[in-house]
Amino acid sequence: MVSIKDVAKEAGVAISTVSKVLNNYPNVSEETKNKVNEVVERLGFVPNAVAATLSSKRTGRVALLIKLNLHTQASDEISMQYISGAIHKAKELQLDVITVFTSMIEDMDVAEVTSYFASQGIKGIIIYGMTTKDKVLHKLIDSGNFKIVVVDAPMVNESTSSISIDHAKAQYDVAKKTITENKCKKILYLAGDEDGYVTEERLQGIKKLCDEKKCKLTVRNGKFSELRARELTMKYAKNSDCVVCASDIMAIGAMKALIDMDIFRPVCGFDGIILMGYAGKQMNTVRQDFAKISEEGLMELNRLMSGEKGRKVAVKHELVRIKYEDIIC
Numbered sequence: 001m002v003s004i005k006d007v008a009k010e011a012g013v014a015i016s017t018v019s020k021v022l023n024n025y026p027n028v029s030e031e032t033k034n035k036v037n038e039v040v041e042r043l044g045f046v047p048n049a050v051a052a053t054l055s056s057k058r059t060g061r062v063a064l065l066i067k068l069n070l071h072t073q074a075s076d077e078i079s080m081q082y083i084s085g086a087i088h089k090a091k092e093l094q095l096d097v098i099t100v101f102t103s104m105i106e107d108m109d110v111a112e113v114t115s116y117f118a119s120q121g122i123k124g125i126i127i128y129g130m131t132t133k134d135k136v137l138h139k140l141i142d143s144g145n146f147k148i149v150v151v152d153a154p155m156v157n158e159s160t161s162s163i164s165i166d167h168a169k170a171q172y173d174v175a176k177k178t179i180t181e182n183k184c185k186k187i188l189y190l191a192g193d194e195d196g197y198v199t200e201e202r203l204q205g206i207k208k209l210c211d212e213k214k215c216k217l218t219v220r221n222g223k224f225s226e227l228r229a230r231e232l233t234m235k236y237a238k239n240s241d242c243v244v245c246a247s248d249i250m251a252i253g254a255m256k257a258l259i260d261m262d263i264f265r266p267v268c269g270f271d272g273i274i275l276m277g278y279a280g281k282q283m284n285t286v287r288q289d290f291a292k293i294s295e296e297g298l299m300e301l302n303r304l305m306s307g308e309k310g311r312k313v314a315v316k317h318e319l320v321r322i323k324y325e326d327i328i329c
Helices: 004-011 015-022 030-043 048-054 077-093 110-118 135-143 167-182 197-213 226-239 248-261 274-278 290-305
Strands: 060-066 095-101 124-128 147-151 160-164 186-191 216-221 242-245 284-287 312-314 318-321
Touching: 004 015, 004 030, 015 030, 015 110, 060 077, 060 290, 077 095, 077 124, 077 290, 110 135, 124 290, 135 147, 147 290, 160 290, 167 186, 167 197, 167 242, 167 284, 167 318, 186 197, 186 226, 197 216, 216 226, 226 242, 226 248, 242 248, 248 274
Parallel strands: 060 095, 060 124, 124 147, 147 160, 160 312, 186 216, 186 242
Antiparallel strands: 284 318
8 A cells, every 4th residue: 555655755755745735735836746746646645534534434533632641650541531531432423533642743833733634634633731832732723724622721712612620619629628627727739730721720729728718828839740749748748737739640649758758647639540549548639530521522522523613611520539449340
């Protein structure tokens, strides 16, 4: 079977140039277009996405753009739940799905990213884990070239919807439960990644709670890192009554640090991942149903691809304590 790489080699151009010609990009010379099209016709090249469309009953092709958590050696459970939920709903909606990791496109500009997705017949994209630093993705959203659903980011326009829980309320709720149960007055709060949209929202929640309860709040940036949370706990926990963490991974790091320090401080997390069941303590946490969020994202993307306008979609959260007995089979 002839590949796009074969066409690029025969025509003496880059793969990205072949992709631009196939997708009718304007910034390609007529000479190059003619050369590429001649090779395409001579070699009988059929793009994979086109071939898939011709041989499939699927109603559209969408991409899941996933950002893996590089701050922990633990398996990225959240991403796997996202993928699982999306695949389940895609089958029901008769959508064809591919998974793309942000590391695969991080060196591309917006034109190259657009070409990359267009060459694969992508009509819609779900973006997970977007940050304020992802300028190319911001431009991709602004371009309106694709129907897009962003998870945990506030972008909404004609062709883009946003889906998330209420992170400020969720952080407020889980911290309030922990602080009230333990009569805490001095709070160490381990925030997430500085560039994450959810970091600021969760920070608003803990600040509101501490203002209401007149608690002393110490905020440190844990960067969603288990190691960083451990280090910060070692440094600041002795002078605090409890440790509130903006993720379960950080909560596990904090709890293990407290055990090594041989002191007790209540700890709460955020996310509801299975690893919390192995932490040895039943910590309060916020459970997000990541598979359900992804299912809702696929339904919203399908709605956008049907011609509807973008909107903000809210999903529910719940407070839980994850026991080991609850996660073993």
